Amino acid sequence: MPIDPARLETIRHASDIGRWELIRCRPDARLAPYVSDYQGYREWGSATVRRVEFALPIVPVIINFGPAWSLGDGHKPGRMMRHGSFVAGMYSTYAISENTGASHCLQFNLTPIGAREIFGIPMHELSERIVDFSDVMGRAGAELETQIAEAVDWQTRFDILERFLIGRVADAQSVSxxxxxxxxxxxxxxxxxxxAALADELQWSRKHLASKFRQDIGLAPKTIARLLRFRRVVDRQTTDLSSRWAEVALDAGYFDQAHLIRDFRQFAGMTPVEFRRSRLADGSGVIDNVPRG
Known part of the structure; x- marks a missing residue:
């Protein structure tokens, strides 16, 4: 059945920076362990827009209807590659995205478990990489792209995507x-x-736990834990602009503010203060204003 409009949230923005529309959709409850959200995005403009994409414990997938994106990462920030529709494996550093300002795409964000089961490949094959969607999903992905591109509105696009994902999960080999x-x-x-406590719960060695995570999650457990703590900070700063950094750091499990700054530099490519200054309005990303090599 069609997507219930009550599951949709629309955000529109217009300013000197540009004009854009973001439509968020809450996934079907059956997909809760596998998909965090769907987003439809449209941006109008002629100026080049360069954003920082933070390292987070998700696997984003972009189905692109507009001009190709230029994409890079913090490992080699000066090297940008062109991509249409793509999958971004989990990173231990930030990424950079650049477009002409005339963007049009659908994004769905998978949990690591969801990515492992929906793609059906070891997750270390995607870690620290951006891969064309067709290379990951093959013919099924190409057919999905065509159906979504030909749909007349976002509700229909989300419905097509959701039925596809439910079918993939039903047919997938489950993670242990x-x-x-x-x-x-x-x-x-x-x-x-x-x-160490997690390994003890499973009666595994830390080495075996790391090996299984590399296979089914994509990154080491310690790195995943850092990404999850970092995400708590970013999420809080999105909703509570008045909070003090020292308080935020302690609440998220950091020993002190210095550890938070270290993670910001690694996962965001900037300091917490630069993050606050670089955010765009209405949840449309973070502008890359930091000089990079």
């Missing part, structure tokens, strides 16, 4: 219960459970 438990524990605690 132990890895699923470990991911859930890390996620539910915001990355605050020690990796």
């Amino acid at each position: 219960g132990a890895v699923r438990h470990a991911w859930t524990r890390l996620s539910d605690t915001g990355g605050m459970i020690p990796v």
Whole structure:
């Protein structure tokens, strides 16, 4: 059945920076362990827009209807590659996206468990990489792109996507219960459970836990824990602009503000103060204003 309009949220923005429209959709409850959200995005303008994409514990997928994107990452910030529709594996550093200001795309964000089951490949093959969507999904992905591109509105596009994802999950080989438990524990605690305690719960060595995470999640448990803590900070700063950084750091499980600054530099390519200055209005990203090599 069609997507219920009550599941949609529309945000529109117009300023000197540009004009854009963002439509968010809450996924079907059956997809909760696998998909965090869907987003439709349209941006009108002629100026080049360069954004920083923070490292987060998700696997974003872009189905592109507009001009190709120039994409790079913090490992080699001066190297930009062109992509249409793509999958971004989880990163241990930030990424850079650049477009002409005339963007039009659908994005859906997968959990690591969701990406493992929907793509059906070991997640270390995607880690620290941006890969064309067709290379990951093959013919099924090409057919999905065509159907979504030909749809007349966002409700129809989200409905097509959702039916596709539900079918993929139903046919997928499930991630082991132990890895699923470990991911859930890390996620539910915001990355605050020690990796050693997690290994003890599973009666695994830390080496075996790291190996299984590389296969089914994509990054080491310690890195995932840091990303989850970092995400708590970013999410809080999105909703509470008056909060003090020292307080935010402690609440998210950081020992002190210095550790928070270290993670900001690695995962965002900027300091917390630069983050506050660089955010665009209405949740449309973070402008890259920091000089890079």
